[in-house]
Structure formats: structure tokens, C-alpha cells
Amino acid sequence: MxxxxxxxxxxxxxxxxxxxxxxxxxxxxxxxxxxxxxxxxxxxxxxxxxxxxxxxxxxxxxxxxxxxxxxxxxxxxxxxxxxxxxxxxxxxxxxxxxxxxxxxxxxxxxxxxxxxxxxxxxxxxxxxxxxxxxxxxxxxxxxxxxxxxxxxxxxxxxxxxxxxxxxxxxxxxxxxxxxxxxxxxxxxxxxxxxxxxxxxxxxxxxxxxxxxxxxxxxxxxxxxxxxxxxxxxxxxxxxxxxxxxxxxxxxxxxxxxxxxxxxxxxxxxxxxxxxxxxxxxxxxxxxxxxxxxxxxxxxxxxxxxxxxxxxxxxxxxxxxxxxxxxxxxxxxxxxxGAATPITRFQSANFPDRYVRHSNYQIRIDPSVSPAADAQFRLVKGLANNSGYVSFASVNFPGYYLRHSNYGLVLAAYDGSPQFAADATFKQVAGLSDTTASSFQSYNFPDRYIRHNNYVLRIDPVSTQTDRSDATFKVTN
CATH class of the missing domain: 2.115.10.20 (Glycosyl hydrolase domain; family 43)
Structure with missing residues (x-):
């Protein structure tokens, strides 16, 4: 019609x-x-x-x-x-x-x-x-x-x-x-x-x-x-x-x-x-x-x-x-509308490890195979496209990183406001290295993406270890 x-x-x-x-x-x-x-x-x-x-x-x-x-x-x-x-x-x-x-x-x-x-x-x-x-x-x-x-x-x-x-x-x-x-x-x-x-x-x-x-x-x-x-x-x-x-x-x-x-x-x-x-x-x-x-x-x-x-x-x-x-x-x-490049996210304190999805869970691993599991596009935020970003999977089109019970997962975007909010983050200067990046949750702004025992989640950040765990270098 x-x-x-x-x-x-x-x-x-x-x-x-x-x-x-x-x-x-x-x-x-x-x-x-x-x-x-x-x-x-x-x-x-x-x-x-x-x-x-x-x-x-x-x-x-x-x-x-x-x-x-x-x-x-x-x-x-x-x-x-x-x-x-x-x-x-x-x-x-x-x-x-x-x-x-x-x-x-x-x-x-x-x-x-x-x-x-x-x-x-x-x-x-x-x-x-x-x-x-x-x-x-x-x-x-x-x-x-x-x-x-x-x-x-x-x-x-x-x-x-x-x-x-x-x-x-x-x-x-x-x-x-x-x-x-x-x-x-x-x-x-x-x-x-x-x-x-x-x-x-x-x-x-x-x-x-x-x-x-x-x-x-x-x-x-x-x-x-x-x-x-x-x-x-x-x-x-x-x-x-x-x-x-x-x-x-x-x-x-x-x-x-x-x-x-x-x-x-x-x-x-x-x-x-x-x-x-x-x-x-x-x-x-x-x-x-x-x-x-x-x-x-x-x-x-x-x-x-x-x-x-x-x-x-x-x-x-x-x-x-x-x-x-x-x-x-x-x-x-x-x-x-904007074409966005394919990027990877390297851990600041474990530089041999990169953010990747594995069985829809998100973690940091070395030597990721297949390599596309660690490839994302940093696109306009699904909930707010002014100053916010979302992580779009390269090899799972239409899937994004989102938090669920504070853990990060890869899930299909269904269009719902809840999904959009959970999958939106503010990219800020790295908490332990200002030449890198950290990612602040859109709907839980006191929490940042960080790894804990190599598994990614969103958590409050208070210690130097927390800040290091929450810092990533954006690379190709």
C-alpha cells in the first residue's frame, strides 16, 4: 500500500x-x-x-x-x-x-x-x-x-x-x-x-x-x-x-x-x-x-x-x-544511512584478547576463530542516535550486543524499546587509557561494559582493576 x-x-x-x-x-x-x-x-x-x-x-x-x-x-x-x-x-x-x-x-x-x-x-x-x-x-x-x-x-x-x-x-x-x-x-x-x-x-x-x-x-x-x-x-x-x-x-x-x-x-x-x-x-x-x-x-x-x-x-x-x-x-x-567500517575491540589489559561472541555469549578470547565472531560495526545507538552507539554483529546480520541481567549476549533486534535501550551505549574516553574507549550503558549509566573472568557484562566501576577491565582499543 x-x-x-x-x-x-x-x-x-x-x-x-x-x-x-x-x-x-x-x-x-x-x-x-x-x-x-x-x-x-x-x-x-x-x-x-x-x-x-x-x-x-x-x-x-x-x-x-x-x-x-x-x-x-x-x-x-x-x-x-x-x-x-x-x-x-x-x-x-x-x-x-x-x-x-x-x-x-x-x-x-x-x-x-x-x-x-x-x-x-x-x-x-x-x-x-x-x-x-x-x-x-x-x-x-x-x-x-x-x-x-x-x-x-x-x-x-x-x-x-x-x-x-x-x-x-x-x-x-x-x-x-x-x-x-x-x-x-x-x-x-x-x-x-x-x-x-x-x-x-x-x-x-x-x-x-x-x-x-x-x-x-x-x-x-x-x-x-x-x-x-x-x-x-x-x-x-x-x-x-x-x-x-x-x-x-x-x-x-x-x-x-x-x-x-x-x-x-x-x-x-x-x-x-x-x-x-x-x-x-x-x-x-x-x-x-x-x-x-x-x-x-x-x-x-x-x-x-x-x-x-x-x-x-x-x-x-x-x-x-x-x-x-x-x-x-x-x-x-x-x-x-551511514556506511560503517568493520571493527574489533581489543582488551586494554589483556591485549592478546578481543571481544567476540560464542554461542551468543560475549567474552574476550585470543586467536578468535572464525575471525568474524570478533567483528562488529559500531553503528548509531538503537535507542538514541545522538552520541550513543550499538554493536552490530558482522556474521550474524541483524544481531546486536545487549545486556540481559547485566550479562552481555548477542541477540536478534526485534525493534522493541527494551531491546534498543539494552543495546545502546555511550562511547567515552577509556577509563584506564584515554587513547582507548569505554562504553557506558544507556539505561544503567552507572555501569560500563567490562570483562570478568573473560566474560563481558555491565558493572559499576570503582577500582583500577575495574577501569582496566572496562577499557578497549577500537581496531580494524
């Missing part, structure tokens, strides 16, 4: 003047950037939450050193097919994703017919600090439901609620296939019972539906949706839950459903143009970008010329794009 939202002041001004939704769109705060949320594939770490940003919608930069920003610690502990949602007043954001981990070896047949009927959801007020993930069993009430895939959401003023929609494979009227269902919610915690939304004739299934709200004056529809139903089919409507008119499909420009899937729709900032990405799944080539200046015909889509775009080093798989204000773009890139 790529729904453009409007500030309350802009909306009030337009409504007072008797202006329509298209005028409200023009009066809203200007968007200057873009955020893509996605997964990368069926690798060990690919089915997690990745971010990329862009200033023009054509050239994209992987965030967080091309590593996962959030990991799912619930359900199947893997997520795919992300979407990102902005509240009408811009005060909240949600990431929705399919609860699925194909990398676990379960296979596609099991995933389709005996998979999770839940969605995985994160919530944020600033696009930087996210809640812990939670699951919502939106499809569990559908008889013999086999899955709940590719969730999306759009605010529907007529319902005074978000319409959340997804694909479920289940038998109905003797035909077992994928159909699009929907439920309503106001908080992404409680949902109305699932109802049928889109069903294609006969045995034809449908997946990967995305709805874009557009100004009325462009293309003749208030809403346009793209779906995978044997083709990439476009439809238009004046209401989210109303009747939809077929516009066409990409076979009209030579792209069939046997070649591409997983459409992403979004609006380019500042111009009357829209973008479309389609996943070239048949050839394993990743996304192919297209654009259009008029959505009233599928023939208006044009494939971008090679060299006119760059999607970044990570392979992007089915995701969602959110238009960002300048302030939102600054927050996101300040937290996740």
Missing part, C-alpha cells in the same frame, strides 16, 4: 475551501524522498526486514550496511512481502509482512496449504524506533485457510478504518485457490472477521494486490490497484470497497504474468507520474521498474531504460514504498 496521507492543517484548509481530494494532495506537506521496505530472498537472513532510501525514486541506497533493520522473533521467525502504512495524521506508521520462512526448509506446498494464517506487524511513531513484532491471525476464521500472504492496508474514510487485505489459499465451492480477503481495523491490533474481497472466475487465483490512492483528475479513478492473477492486472474504482473496473494488464506492453509478479505502485514526488516495480521471478532478475504519466490505460506503462535507475546492491523482493517528508528522510538516514 502506497497511500499518500495529508497533514491535518492542510486537510482542514482544503475542506474549508470546498476543495476535493486532489486539491488536498497538492496542499499537503511536500514529500522529498522515499523509503522501501522489503526482503531479499530465501537465504538464512533474507526473509527479514530491510530498508532502502531514495531521493528521486530511481536511484536507491541500501540502509544499515545492506543488513536487516528488524528481525521477526515471532511466528515462523521470518517475514516476506512487506508493506508500510502511514496514519491519516502522519503520527504513526506500521510495517505489515507475511509470517513465512521458506529458508527453514518447509517447502512451498506446506507454506501454501498448511502455513501461518497470521500477519507480522511492527509499529512506530518516527520510522526509526519500532515496537516489538506482534502477530495478528487475520485469516484463521477462513475455513481450511492455508496461508495469509502479501498483506497491505489502506485508510478508507468511508469505513473510518483501515482496510487490511491479503491473499489466502483455501477451498471454496470446490475450488482450492488463492483469493483476496479483507478485514477492518483502527489500531492494527483488533480486526473484524475476514471477508471476501477479490475472486477471479474459475480456477484462476489472485495474489499480490496493491492499492494506490490517486487524485481524481488523473486517470479518472480515485483508486487504482494492481494484482497478480495470471497477469499483472490493473483496475480502477471510486471507492475501496466498491465496484472496480478493469483497466488492462502488462501483457499489452509485452510483460506477461509468467514473467513478472509482486507489483509495487508508488507516486513520484512533485510530478504527475507514477512508478511500478515488477519482480522478474521467472528469470531471477529481481525488480524491473516502469513509469506512467496516466493510469487510465495499462499501455501507458513504460519500462525504464537500462542505466536510468539503480536499485542498490541488495536484491529487492516484494515490498512497499512510502513517500517521505524531508524531516522523515533525515531521521531515517541519520539512523541507518
Amino acid at each position: 502506497k497511500l499518500k496521507k495529508f497533514g491535518r492543517a492542510a486537510m482542514a484548509t482544503c475542506l474549508a475551501a470546498g476543495m476535493g481530494i486532489g486539491s488536498i494532495a497538492q496542499a499537503a506537506d511536500a514529500y522529498t524522498g522515499y523509503l522501501l521496505v522489503h526482503f531479499t530472498g530465501e537465504s538464512a537472513d533474507g526473509e527479514q526486514t530491510y530498508l532502502a532510501s531514495s531521493t528521486d525514486g530511481y536511484h536507491w541506497t541500501d540502509l544499515n550496511n545492506s543488513q536487516p533493520v528488524l528481525r521477526s522473533t515471532v511466528g515462523e521467525q521470518g517475514v516476506r512481502d512487506h508493506s508500510i502504512v502511514r496514519s491519516p495524521d502522519g503520527s504513526k506508521f506500521w510495517i505489515l509482512a507475511t509470517d513465512l520462512r521458506i529458508a527453514s526448509g518447509k517447502g512451498w506446498s506446506v507454506a501454501q496449504h498448511s502455513g501461518s494464517t497470521k500477519l507480522v506487524i511492527w509499529e512506530s511513531t518516527d520510522l526509526v524506533h519500532w515496537s516489538a513484532p506482534r502477530v495478528a491471525d487475520v485469516a484463521g476464521s477462513i475455513p481450511s485457510a492455508g496461508c495469509a500472504w502479501a498483506p497491505e492496508a489502506i485508510w478508507d474514510a468511508a469505513s473510518n478504518a483501515y482496510i487490511v487485505y491479503w491473499a489466502t489459499i483455501s477451498p471454496l465451492n470446490g475450488i482450492d485457490k488463492a483469493r483476496i480477503y479483507y478485514a477492518k481495523t483502527t489500531d492494527f491490533r483488533t480486526f473484524t472477521p475476514a471477508q471476501m474481497y477479490i475472486d477471479r472466475p474459475g480456477t484462476q487465483g489472485i495474489i499480490d494486490t496493491q492499492i494506490l490512492e490517486i487524485p481524481n483528475s488523473y486517470g479518472g479513478f480515485k483508486y487504482v490497484r494492481a494484482s497478480g492473477d495470471g497477469q499483472i492486472t490493473f483496475e480502477g474504482s471510486q471507492s475501496v470497497l466498491g465496484n472496480w473496473t478493469t483497466i488492462g494488464d502488462l501483457s499489452q506492453i509485452g510483460l506477461s504474468g509468467s514473467q513478472v509478479e509482486g507489483p509495487i505502485l508508488y507516486k513520484f514526488n512533485g510530478v504527475i507520474e507514477w512508478g511500478l516495480w515488477v519482480d522478474q521471478y521467472a528469470d531471477g532478475k529481481g525488480y524491473l521498474p516502469l513509469k506512467s504519466a496516466n493510469l487510465n490505460s495499462a499501455q501507458n506503462w513504460q519500462v525504464l531504460a537500462s542505466g536510468s535507475y539503480n536499485l542498490g546492491p541488495n536484491r529487492k523482493r516484494h515490498g512497499g514504498i512510502l513517500n517521505l517528508t524531508a524531516a522523515e528522510m533525515q531521521r531515517v538516514t541519520a539512523q541507518w
Whole structure:
């Protein structure tokens, strides 16, 4: 879902003047950037939450050193097919994703017919600090439901609620296939019972539906949706839950459903143009970008010329794009945008030993093998990115050092405020050597990272031995 939202002041001004939704769109705060949320594939770490940003919608930069920003610690502990949602007043954001981990070896047949009927959801007020993930069993009430895939959401003023929609494979009227269902919610915690939304004739299934709200004056529809139903089919409507008119499909420009899937729709900032990405799944080539200046015909889509775009080093798989204000773009890139070098942390009083993880515990050891166990990136603090840092593992992407009962462990970042606080430290001059560094706990500021019998923990520091144990040299 790529729904453009409007500030309350802009909306009030337009409504007072008797202006329509298209005028409200023009009066809203200007968007200057873009955020893509996605997964990368069926690798060990690919089915997690990745971010990329862009200033023009054509050239994209992987965030967080091309590593996962959030990991799912619930359900199947893997997520795919992300979407990102902005509240009408811009005060909240949600990431929705399919609860699925194909990398676990379960296979596609099991995933389709005996998979999770839940969605995985994160919530944020600033696009930087996210809640812990939670699951919502939106499809569990559908008889013999086999899955709940590719969730999306759009605010529907007529319902005074978000319409959340997804694909479920289940038998109905003797035909077992994928159909699009929907439920309503106001908080992404409680949902109305699932109802049928889109069903294609006969045995034809449908997946990967995305709805874009557009100004009325462009293309003749208030809403346009793209779906995978044997083709990439476009439809238009004046209401989210109303009747939809077929516009066409990409076979009209030579792209069939046997070649591409997983459409992403979004609006380019500042111009009357829209973008479309389609996943070239048949050839394993990743996304192919297209654009259009008029959505009233599928023939208006044009494939971008090679060299006119760059999607970044990570392979992007089915995701969602959110238009960002300048302030939102600054927050996101300040937290996740800087490329950070790989470092090691050498004990000041045992210089042959380095900080490393071993079975998720943190200690100092000599001759670390594999060497990557002692390699970290010192990134912006998860709880506070101004003057604080966090330790990101190199060989366990998405894992960070955090304290638990004062002991240090390596754990997957789930987005929760508690995890962020436990994994954030202030880097200060070394307590026993000012040319080195010490690390003060963010949420227990009277405690510092130190080793005790070679095991790392956070402790108060009072003696010279304590200060030496809490001092490390940052090296490459």
C-alpha cells in the first residue's frame, strides 16, 4: 500500500475551501524522498526486514550496511512481502509482512496449504524506533485457510478504518485457490472477521494486490490497484470497497504474468507520474521498474531504460514504498544511512584478547576463530542516535550486543524499546587509557561494559582493576 496521507492543517484548509481530494494532495506537506521496505530472498537472513532510501525514486541506497533493520522473533521467525502504512495524521506508521520462512526448509506446498494464517506487524511513531513484532491471525476464521500472504492496508474514510487485505489459499465451492480477503481495523491490533474481497472466475487465483490512492483528475479513478492473477492486472474504482473496473494488464506492453509478479505502485514526488516495480521471478532478475504519466490505460506503462535507475546492491523482493517528508528522510538516514567500517575491540589489559561472541555469549578470547565472531560495526545507538552507539554483529546480520541481567549476549533486534535501550551505549574516553574507549550503558549509566573472568557484562566501576577491565582499543 502506497497511500499518500495529508497533514491535518492542510486537510482542514482544503475542506474549508470546498476543495476535493486532489486539491488536498497538492496542499499537503511536500514529500522529498522515499523509503522501501522489503526482503531479499530465501537465504538464512533474507526473509527479514530491510530498508532502502531514495531521493528521486530511481536511484536507491541500501540502509544499515545492506543488513536487516528488524528481525521477526515471532511466528515462523521470518517475514516476506512487506508493506508500510502511514496514519491519516502522519503520527504513526506500521510495517505489515507475511509470517513465512521458506529458508527453514518447509517447502512451498506446506507454506501454501498448511502455513501461518497470521500477519507480522511492527509499529512506530518516527520510522526509526519500532515496537516489538506482534502477530495478528487475520485469516484463521477462513475455513481450511492455508496461508495469509502479501498483506497491505489502506485508510478508507468511508469505513473510518483501515482496510487490511491479503491473499489466502483455501477451498471454496470446490475450488482450492488463492483469493483476496479483507478485514477492518483502527489500531492494527483488533480486526473484524475476514471477508471476501477479490475472486477471479474459475480456477484462476489472485495474489499480490496493491492499492494506490490517486487524485481524481488523473486517470479518472480515485483508486487504482494492481494484482497478480495470471497477469499483472490493473483496475480502477471510486471507492475501496466498491465496484472496480478493469483497466488492462502488462501483457499489452509485452510483460506477461509468467514473467513478472509482486507489483509495487508508488507516486513520484512533485510530478504527475507514477512508478511500478515488477519482480522478474521467472528469470531471477529481481525488480524491473516502469513509469506512467496516466493510469487510465495499462499501455501507458513504460519500462525504464537500462542505466536510468539503480536499485542498490541488495536484491529487492516484494515490498512497499512510502513517500517521505524531508524531516522523515533525515531521521531515517541519520539512523541507518551511514556506511560503517568493520571493527574489533581489543582488551586494554589483556591485549592478546578481543571481544567476540560464542554461542551468543560475549567474552574476550585470543586467536578468535572464525575471525568474524570478533567483528562488529559500531553503528548509531538503537535507542538514541545522538552520541550513543550499538554493536552490530558482522556474521550474524541483524544481531546486536545487549545486556540481559547485566550479562552481555548477542541477540536478534526485534525493534522493541527494551531491546534498543539494552543495546545502546555511550562511547567515552577509556577509563584506564584515554587513547582507548569505554562504553557506558544507556539505561544503567552507572555501569560500563567490562570483562570478568573473560566474560563481558555491565558493572559499576570503582577500582583500577575495574577501569582496566572496562577499557578497549577500537581496531580494524
